[in-house]
Amino acid sequence: MTGPAIRIAMTPKGARIVHCAVPNAQGLLIGLPAIKVGQALRRLHGICREAQGLAGEMAVAAAMGETIAPDDLNRRIARVHAEARRETGLRLCLDWPALIGEAPQTELARAVIAGDWRGLEASGLAERLLAHAPEALRPIFAGRLAGAPVAPAMHAPEPGAGVAALTCARGRLIHRVVLHKGRVAAYTIDAPTARRFGPDGDAAGLLAQCHGARDAAWVMQAIDPCVEWTMDEAVEAA
Known part of the structure; x- marks a missing residue:
């Protein structure tokens, strides 16, 4: 696998997960x-x-x-x-x-x-x-x-x-x-990271409540994935 396992993008409605491939x-x-x-x-x-x-x-x-x-x-x-x-x-x-x-x-x-x-x-x-x-x-x-x-x-x-x-x-x-x-x-x-970023995890909901990149950074550091992640601060269309 190349590149970050998790990618987060900002949208007008909050942050969202655009890629998640946590290895197992x-x-x-x-x-x-x-x-x-x-x-x-x-x-x-x-x-x-x-x-x-x-x-x-x-x-x-x-x-x-x-x-x-x-x-x-x-x-x-x-x-x-x-x-x-x-x-x-x-x-x-x-x-x-x-x-x-x-x-x-x-x-x-x-x-x-x-x-x-x-x-x-x-x-x-x-x-x-x-x-x-x-x-x-x-x-x-x-x-x-x-x-x-x-x-x-x-x-x-x-x-x-x-x-x-x-x-x-x-x-x-x-x-x-x-x-x-x-x-x-x-x-x-x-594992905790895979569970939190899975379909029933809380990562997507926490990120959706973010109003900007700073909020999303706090959320991601609180979750602290055990894999490499990145955040695109350029706002994407919802």
């Missing part, structure tokens, strides 16, 4: 040995790879009637939580400052990558962002900055099938797998 790695898992699903998912995803990998391992374990040892699960949950916190921290440093007329905080971003949060916490950037955020979007940013528990869950709806869910940086991630003779026969990834 689920088809690449068909036929794969079940024990390799988690590893494959981590390799296929550049963002939230720990969350994707753990969700896959949990779904497979449920389908096989197995559990993940508590100590091992807790270590993986900690990695997913750290990954989500780092992803939000980078958005706060690099993308969200433009919403309030500030430059990207590259030095703070480097510190976040290194695991040092002191500078970002002392900068007051999060507080300034929330103070300027549109009232309707403020709870979305506040929730993202606060961080949600990973809250993993897994179950087997029927023999050979497994479902797993956990909370990653952008929302609830759900994996569903069906196994046959130890290999993946069917796989579905229900």
